[in-house]
Amino acid sequence: NFHSFKMKGIDGKEIDFSQFKGKKIIVLNTASKCGYTPQYADWEKFHKENKDIVILGFPANEFGGQEPGTNAEISSFCSLNYGVSFQMMEKVVVKGSGKCDLYQWLSDSSLNGWCNQAPAWNFCKYLINEQGVLTHYFPMSVDPLDARVIEAIN
Secondary structure, X not given: OHHHOEEEEOOOOEXXXXXXXXXXXXXXXXXXXXXXXXXXXXXXXXXXXXOOEEEEEEEOOOOOOOOOOOHHHHHHHHHHHHOOOOEEEOOOOOOOOOOOHHHHHHOOXXXXXXXXXXXXXXXXXXXXXXXXXXXXXXXOOOOOOOHHHHXXXX
């Protein structure tokens, strides 16, 4: 399940997802040059108001080449423009050939139990429960304060 993954943070240090056992997790694929990029501000606000929920941002460049930067450039952009303090991860591939193992799991029902939805664009969201089970997928247009997100979390 989700807790079996280990991936690198944007700073290059490995993060063992087993440390998130007992917490809800939101996984987002992000980009710095997208119409949805202002969601960084919404997710940062959500993060500050919901410290018990883990947010993991995964920069990816599969949609319109909207995340061309290096990990260092992405980290700087997020910090300077949006004050992002939630966990950003290293840049990954979230769709198509070369898709990282986590996004393979998130988008293959034979692995996660029900969801075949790969991200349709930047800022798609996956909600994982305290036991490491994928419970919800939300498209890019759904922001963190959307009633569907709040209901899924509660």
